Amino acid sequence: MGKKLLGTLAAFTLTTALLTATASAELEKKITVYSTHSESLLEVVADAFTEETGVQVDFINLKGALADRVRAEKANPQADVMYGGSSSVYLELKKEDLFEPFKPGWASTIDPLFRDSDATWFGTIQTPVLMFYNNKMLSAEEAPKDWSDLSKPQYQGKLVFRNALSSSARATYSALLQQFEKDGQLDDGWEFLKAVDANTKQYYGSGSLLFQAVGRQEAAVSFMVLNSIIDNRENNNMPLEVIDAESGSPVITDGIALIKGAKHPQAARAFIEFAGSAKTQALLANQFNRLPTHPDALADSPVWMSETTFKVMDVDWQDLAAKQSAWMQKWDTEVKANGKDKK
Template identity: 35%
Template sequence: MRRKSALIGASAAMMLVLAACGGGAEETPETGNTGAAGGETGGAGVEDTSLTIYTARDTNITDFVIAEFEAAYPEFEGNVEVLNMGAQEVLERVRAESANPQADVWWGGTQQGLATGAEEDLLAAWEPEFAADMDEAYKDSEGRWFGEILLPEVIMYNDAALSEDEAPQDWDDLLDPKWEGEIIIRDVAASGTMRSIYSAMIQQQSPDGSDPEPGYEWLRQLDANTGEYAANPADLYLKLSREQGTVSAWNLQDILIQSETQNMPFGYVMPESGAPVLVDGLGVVNGGNTEAAELFVEFLYEDDLRAQLAEDFFQIPAVEIESEPEWLANLDLNPMDVDWDVIGEHETEWIDYWNANIKGQN
């Protein structure tokens, strides 16, 4: 539900930077050379200070975090290369480069995508300090990937065109013929968010995954109401803000970022039957610059940085933080009962079937 007045946004300095940057990006205030973790860290003693990161994170989150990392470890300044792409694209690229790894960190991916990468020996096993207190459900048992944030998937709508009460209140409401042509969906195959939402809808119809047909029928009806498939998140935001459609399905964090820091006309509804809650995480690429990668991952989990990412970028951390921002403390989260193991086993075949036999055909 929309809580614009109660949400804690970024600081005034952050907003000045945002205004200067434009382009739908979220920037946060400059923090000097102390780093988000407080005080000058420095002195990493890493031999190779080059670092390549493949990430599904928004560019302004990555810009902010990399700036903080380089402030904490000046020896990395100018040596961190970040490639932003869809979560599924990260998996496919790391897989394609496995014989000659080009990335050091895989940052941003669903637990089912990261689990696939771990099974294919694409991720290195290790024991970071922060993992000791992490919920077992949020990490790989062999230390190959770790949850960073929790992403509730909700119903998104243009709040300049619809009131909260007028927007769909639950997933099945999206199938109502009154929404024909009003729904815009981020192209599913390349998006970890959309793959997870669609897979969760199938798994709700078939708990053990043995009979996806009822779920496919649900997706056929959704496809019939879908006016457009947006090529990427920026395209989705643009089309929805221009009222080329008024309704979508997307993750809560990005909706809040676009609404609260970019003044986009977006609201959300927490679905009555529950929101699939993804564990979105990261891992160290097997065969990359392991020492630098591990240093970066450890930095990501420092409490002050996690608290700032929660405050300014609306992240729900997968680890406990000392102080929660008001929006998070007041979040009325309604998790859907989802079996992510079943989804991990069947997601590829389900999405491939949707892509070949349902998308745009209804």
């Protein structure tokens, strides 16, 4: 059923929500979307939205610079929609009054964990971040069992990670620190990250370069969003094994929001309706292995999304939003060793 969906996306009829949007106000002829999603994913969503509404979509993949770009343009926004990035980033920007509240028709369908109670942002993708290893280099017995193992001497030179420009890496490093802080041991958390850095061979600004390094057996262990691990294992035949960490793994919510002061607000609202719909989420599940937040999308998604289980780390994302920027600045200047960062 999910595969048939891919061939019929262009023939979607307008949803009730989109009809309401077009009835209440004429849609502008174009919108601009700032995102952290890949250009291939953005192109699929943009083309389908244009096919359905006639609205042209200009999109820019800003990776880790997304939040700073939206901040810098607060007085004169150049984008209409922010699409992608972790919930902690959305919570941070919400406090800076950068979003316009808007509740799409599908909002009440998703779990409250994946949406803002004030309707400023909503999750369209749930993104577990899990450790993994190359099973040609390590056996299951030799591989880490929990995040705490990453600081052990036997993993010296066997780790590679993303740098803090990656929103998933920022959220993961911060979530690990928070586990120490909750026990009143934040200083120990920093010492842990320094020990992990000492074991780290390289940091990468690109996920593809990181996977290439693990695939070439330059390092054995890393962490990444689950869909990327599955994709590289299934489509690139990499010998990767997922680690279900004993203390749980962070589950990031990738969001979407209407930027305050957007120049094309009606078309932007229609795009949000479209991007979070069950049909679009199922499309991204099938084509890009993105795990939906919309429960109705799972019925048309790959089987592994319903069958893969993992322990979830207890993360206070609201608290994390207030501390993440300062923590990651400290990580970048005081923890990460110079010379280990690659573009």
